[in-house]
Amino acid sequence: MVLVGYTVEATDGEVGAIDRRTYDGRKVVVAARDGALLNVDVSAVERIDHRDHRVYLGISRRELQPR
Template sequence: MITRMRPAGVLVGYAVQAVDGLVGTIDRGTYDRGRLVVMAVTGEPVTLPVDAVQRIDHPGRTVYLGVPRASVKA
C-alpha cells in the first residue's frame, strides 16, 4: 500500500501498468476519496482505488498496479 503520494496533478499523463499489461494513462486523480481516474486504452474512463497502486516510477512516468487488468473495472 502506498502511504505517501504526490499531489494528484503530478500523476496526470502517467502510464498505468497492471501486472499483465497496460491499462491506460491517468486522466485525473483525487486522493481525498481514494480514487484515481484513468483513461483506459479503450478510450473509456476507469476509476481505480488508490490501494491498487503498488509503486510509482516518477522518472519513468509510470504507475504500477498490484492487480491484473481484468480486476480493473470501467
C-alpha cells in the same frame, strides 16, 4: 504529487494513463487505450516510477472497474 499523464501498468500489461479527473481521495481515474474510463483504488498501487512516469498496480486489467 501530480501523476496526471503517467502510464498505468497492471500485472498483465499496460492499461492507459491517469486522467485529469480524479476524485474521492481514494480513487483515481485512468483513461484506457480504448477510451474507457476506469476507477482505480489507490490501494491497488504497488509502486510509482517518477523517472519513467509509470504507476504499477498489483492487480490485473480484468480487476479494474469501469467508471
